[in-house]
Amino acid sequence: MTQQGVRxxxxxxxxxxxxxxxxxxGSRLGAAGPWSGAGSSDEGxxxxxxKGSGSKPYRTVVDIADAAxxxxxxxxxxxxxxxxxxxGLLLLWAGGDGVLPSGQAPDWAEQWIEGRxxxxxxKRTAGASHSSSGSGDPEAARRRAERRAExxxxxxxxxxxxxxxxxxxxxxSAEQAGYGLWEETAARMVDAQAPGLAARVRELGAxxxxxxxxxxxxxxxxxxxxxxxxxxxxxxxxxxxxxxTVRSRIGLPGTADGPPLRDRWLVLAQxxxxxxxLTTRRVWLHGTDSNRTVLLLSYGAAGRAPELALPVxxxxxxxxxxxxxxxxxxxxxxxxxxxPAPAVTRPPGVTTARAAAHYGEALxxxxxxDSVPVTLDRVIPIPDGDSxxxxxxxxxxxxxxxxxxxxxxxxxxxxxxxxxxxxxVFGECGHRGFTPLTAWPxxxxxxxxxx
Amino acid sequence: xxxxxxxVVAPASGAWEELVTAALLGTERRIPPGGAPGRDAPxxxxxxxxxxxxxxxxxxxAARAAGRPEPAAEDPRPALPxxxxxxxxxLLADRPGTGGGGRRGTAPDLMExxxxxxxxxxxxxxxxxxxxxxxxxxxxxGRTDLRPAALAFAGPRAxxxxxxxxxxxxxxxxxxxxGAALPPxxxxxxxxxxxxxxxxxxxxxxxxxxxxREPAAARELLMTTWPTERAxxxxxxxxxxxxxxxxxxxxxxxxALADRSRNVRATAAELLxxxxxxxxxxxxxxxxxACVAVDHTGDAPMITVEAPHECDASMERDGVVAKAxxxxxxxxxxxxxxxxxxxxxxxxxxxxxxTPGQIVAxxxxxxxxxxxxxxxxxxxxxxxxxxxARALLGTPSAPEAGGPGAVSLAERARLLGTLSAAERxxxxxGFIAAHGLSEAFQLLGVCAVPWSAPLGQAVVDALNIARDAxxxxxxxxxxxxxxxxxxxxxxxxxxxxxxxxxxETEDTSPGAGGYWAEAFQRLVTTLRLREVMAKELDAA
Numbered sequence: 009m010t011q012q013g014v015r016x017x018x019x020x021x022x023x024x025x026x027x028x029x030x031x032x033x034g035s036r037l038g039a040a041g042p043w044s045g046a047g048s049s050d051e052g053x054x055x056x057x058x059k060g061s062g063s064k065p066y067r068t069v070v071d072i073a074d075a076a077x078x079x080x081x082x083x084x085x086x087x088x089x090x091x092x093x094x095x096g097l098l099l100l101w102a103g104g105d106g107v108l109p110s111g112q113a114p115d116w117a118e119q120w121i122e123g124r125x126x127x128x129x130x131k132r133t134a135g136a137s138h139s140s141s142g143s144g145d146p147e148a149a150r151r152r153a154e155r156r157a158e159x160x161x162x163x164x165x166x167x168x169x170x171x172x173x174x175x176x177x178x179x180x181s182a183e184q185a186g187y188g189l190w191e192e193t194a195a196r197m198v199d200a201q202a203p204g205l206a207a208r209v210r211e212l213g214a215x216x217x218x219x220x221x222x223x224x225x226x227x228x229x230x231x232x233x234x235x236x237x238x239x240x241x242x243x244x245x246x247x248x249x250x251x252x253t254v255r256s257r258i259g260l261p262g263t264a265d266g267p268p269l270r271d272r273w274l275v276l277a278q279x280x281x282x283x284x285x286l287t288t289r290r291v292w293l294h295g296t297d298s299n300r301t302v303l304l305l306s307y308g309a310a311g312r313a314p315e316l317a318l319p320v321x322x323x324x325x326x327x328x329x330x331x332x333x334x335x336x337x338x339x340x341x342x343x344x345x346x347x348p349a350p351a352v353t354r355p356p357g358v359t360t361a362r363a364a365a366h367y368g369e370a371l372x373x374x375x376x377x378d379s380v381p382v383t384l385d386r387v388i389p390i391p392d393g394d395s396x397x398x399x400x401x402x403x404x405x406x407x408x409x410x411x412x413x414x415x416x417x418x419x420x421x422x423x424x425x426x427x428x429x430x431x432x433v434f435g436e437c438g439h440r441g442f443t444p445l446t447a448w449p450x451x452x453x454x455x456x457x458x459x
Numbered sequence: 460x461x462x463x464x465x466x467v468v469a470p471a472s473g474a475w476e477e478l479v480t481a482a483l484l485g486t487e488r489r490i491p492p493g494g495a496p497g498r499d500a501p502x503x504x505x506x507x508x509x510x511x512x513x514x515x516x517x518x519x520x521a522a523r524a525a526g527r528p529e530p531a532a533e534d535p536r537p538a539l540p541x542x543x544x545x546x547x548x549x550l551l552a553d554r555p556g557t558g559g560g561g562r563r564g565t566a567p568d569l570m571e572x573x574x575x576x577x578x579x580x581x582x583x584x585x586x587x588x589x590x591x592x593x594x595x596x597x598x599x600x601g602r603t604d605l606r607p608a609a610l611a612f613a614g615p616r617a618x619x620x621x622x623x624x625x626x627x628x629x630x631x632x633x634x635x636x637x638g639a640a641l642p643p644x645x646x647x648x649x650x651x652x653x654x655x656x657x658x659x660x661x662x663x664x665x666x667x668x669x670x671x672r673e674p675a676a677a678r679e680l681l682m683t684t685w686p687t688e689r690a691x692x693x694x695x696x697x698x699x700x701x702x703x704x705x706x707x708x709x710x711x712x713x714x715a716l717a718d719r720s721r722n723v724r725a726t727a728a729e730l731l732x733x734x735x736x737x738x739x740x741x742x743x744x745x746x747x748x749a750c751v752a753v754d755h756t757g758d759a760p761m762i763t764v765e766a767p768h769e770c771d772a773s774m775e776r777d778g779v780v781a782k783a784x785x786x787x788x789x790x791x792x793x794x795x796x797x798x799x800x801x802x803x804x805x806x807x808x809x810x811x812x813x814t815p816g817q818i819v820a821x822x823x824x825x826x827x828x829x830x831x832x833x834x835x836x837x838x839x840x841x842x843x844x845x846x847x848a849r850a851l852l853g854t855p856s857a858p859e860a861g862g863p864g865a866v867s868l869a870e871r872a873r874l875l876g877t878l879s880a881a882e883r884x885x886x887x888x889g890f891i892a893a894h895g896l897s898e899a900f901q902l903l904g905v906c907a908v909p910w911s912a913p914l915g916q917a918v919v920d921a922l923n924i925a926r927d928a929x930x931x932x933x934x935x936x937x938x939x940x941x942x943x944x945x946x947x948x949x950x951x952x953x954x955x956x957x958x959x960x961x962x963e964t965e966d967t968s969p970g971a972g973g974y975w976a977e978a979f980q981r982l983v984t985t986l987r988l989r990e991v992m993a994k995e996l997d998a999a
Contacts, residue, residue: 035569038549175505230482369517406523
């Protein structure tokens with residue numbers, strides 16, 4: 009990897025950090041000083057001994073053979089993952105100061121790498137045999153699915169009743185009812201094994217306190233929840249694609265059984281969102297030949313970075329398979345044919361008017377869609393009162409930025425990159441506005457992460 | 460959604476508002492148009508709202524663009540080499556307040572390296588990567604000492620950005636031009652209108668810019684509006700005359716001695732006293748000379764001091780502050796101010812044709828020595844007189860140089876500032892060789908970076924001695940931190956011998972050896988990193 013592949017940039021390494029403190033601690037360790045016996049192998053392993061506060065140095069080894077999912081091992085007691093030593097080691101490697109000579113891994117590192125690769129092999133063969141033999145007893149699986157569908161139906165029916173009660177009494181009363189009511193309803197939906205419904209209900213609870221215009225937003229979300237309930241209750245009458253979308257929105261697990269699509273996938277953006285229990289990582293990819301934009305999801309327990317890590321600006325020669333559902337962009341990453349390489353290509357872009365229309369069209373397949381991935385060509389970020397817009401350089405049209413995007417530090421990186429001149433921006437375009445995620449300068453230059 | 464929503468009633472914009480009103484009040488009280496009361500009314504409302512919501516979202520269109528800002532000025536400087544750009548991102552990621560903290564161990568302190576990275580990048584004339592500007596401006600916002608270099612590196616786009624983000628307003632104040640494009644020098648019309656109508660920051664910037672180009676023009680511009688300016692503004696404007704101060708400024712400054720504001724008067728007096736040929740300096744010289752004389756009556760000549768008995772109106776007019784701070788005698792307070800404002804060239808003639816060195820060596824009667832020497836120090840600093848500074852500093856190895864002598868460490872540091880870089884380094888190296896590091900921190904702070912070879916060697920030797928003496932390294936953490944930043948990276952190889960943990964003897968502090976090894980390791984690591992940083996910038 010170090011030889012035939014690419015070195016990552018410091019930014020890409022720091023993107024792996026589970027939190028800000030680790031970022032900082034890691035960047036301090038990204039210098040030769042505390043390290044000894046460090047090296048890297050052609051197979052994509054990096055190792056080193058890092059002097060800590062104890063008498064014995066920590067043994068740190070990182071396996072980056074699969075750049076999409078680097079693995080770390082360190083003898084330090086930190087519960088962060090990856091720990092600062094792993095980050096520091098990768099920074100050292102990324103810096104390319106020549107302090108990581110190529111060579112044979114020492115025994116302690118080699119053992120772990122070997123063990124890991126063997127387990128990987130076993131898993132792959134086991135996975136293959138598993139999928140060929142099918143999932144146990146098909147009859148039992150069918151009965152389980154039926155029981156779950158019945159529960160969801162009961163849950164959706166109950167939810168319909170609650171929504172009807174709410175509308176009968178008026179949304180104004182919802183403001184007084186407060187958060188507790190919704191939490192309780194959400195818990196009922198969890199019992200009904202409909203996590204998608206539960207999540208939507210929980211979000212309803214936050215709307216009455218979300219500032220001016222809340223009745224409109226609450227009615228919208230209630231109506232869309234009602235639409236989802238009705239979609240589930242009448243799923244037999246829906247076209248296959250839409251029915252699959254409803255199932256996935258309800259929260260039923262799907263399998264990525266779409267036909268594998270091989271392409272050179274450019275990593276457009278990677279960002280994490282976290283709640284108390286789970287960190288969700290989203291990676292947007294763009295197929296250079298297919299011109300499709302797809303989404304990879306990866307999850308990590310709270311405090312741990314999700315395993316999948318694809319630095320922005322690399323291209324992946326790989327296969328992906330789509331999850332079911334009309335208008336669903338989520339895919340699973342299949343076989344990778346070559347290590348990721350830095351890309352000079354950029355995704356083709358559209359105007360702001362086209363982007364807005366694109367979102368509207370996407371609602372045909374999935375009316376619950378909040379946003380669609382879009383690349384805007386030649387837009388200028390311009391201030392608009394307290395808010396910001398992305399305006400076409402060549403037309404009098406603009407998309408407002410979402411309120412979340414306005415408060416992120418990425419906004420200022422975007423503004424600085426543009427300097428009042430047109431840039432290419434990839435982001436998510438929806439009813440709340442546009443969320444910029446990555447930008448490219450008009451001239452030659454690397455992709456700049458905004459998230 | 461499969462019942463009442465089809466066919467949809469005319470999608471008038473009012474339809475949605477009707478739905479929202481009905482939803483807010485509840486279908487028990489209000490039925491939306493086209494709906495029927497009864498048990499199904501809420502469901503019908505939800506159906507209609509769902510269809511309307513999706514329709515509204517699908518119908519979203521791009522809005523009209525707001526006013527576009529003027530694009531930022533081109534930055535003609537070349538871009539950083541890629542490795543240097545990555546290094547910058549790393550240095551900026553280590554800002555204080557971004558988490559972490561705690562013991563540093565052997566890892567270098569990256570934030571402390573930012574100033575010299577910026578200086579090196581500026582010396583090579585590179586442009587900042589635009590996407591790094593927000594982090595750079597945030598760093599400069601927190602550390603005023605970083606601002607000049609950071610803003611020079613950040614270039615015109617930072618000023619452009621600062622106009623959009625109030626957090627970075629300091630960039631407008633600090634940058635010549637105040638963010639607004641300064642009119643060209645020949646455009647007197649524009650210059651005049653900016654001076655008369657501009658914001659305060661713009662006016663200060665304009666004045667400083669003109670002062671740098673053409674000192675007299677700036678003074679004349681200031682004089683056009685001087686009587687109508689507010690006192691605080693007069694003070695700031697007067698202060699900007701400090702740059703390029705010359706004899707031609709004297710009439711104006713004399714006039715300012717009669718200003719209504721005390722602070723303006725004091726500043727004018729201070730500026731005048733820095734002009735050895737000024738009338739004020741001459742008046743002060745007369746006053747001070749009357750107080751100091753050589754007494755030949757004893758075995759050896761001595762300086763006698765007779766401090767002024769009163770502070771009269773003419774002294775006050777010349778900027779002498781009559782009221783002494785608490786705890787100071789009035790007469791010595793006045794005396795100090797007189798000597799400070801007196802041209803140093805007065806003294807050899809007054810004191811028997813002696814050189815500054817001989818004058819400083821003369822004993823002083825009645826405990827006046829510290830008062831007199833301190834005033835001479837301030838005068839030497841104000842008048843930037845290296846000969847007097849040298850005389851007042853004395854030889855670095857003299858025993859009294861290390862102790863609390865007539866001249867304090869802070870004064871000595873300021874005196875060193877008037878000498879050339881090489882002379883400064885030599886003096887401080889001699890000081891450290893004789894007195895060790897415990898008093899050296901302030902003096903090292905005024906030495907040019909990187910330290911000259913003799914100075915670096917003196918510091919390393921002194922650290923080595925301190926280690927062998929068995930003290931703990933954190934007693935020297937200040938000097939260590941300076942050494943990490945200021946030692947010439949090429950000295951790193953000389954430190955290799957210090958990295959091993961020495962054997963503990965009975966008079967060393969327990970565990971000190973390990974901490975020293977760690978501290979030296981960090982020093983070597985930092986030096987290597989600085990070497991790498993410099994190479995990265997040269998890689999273009």
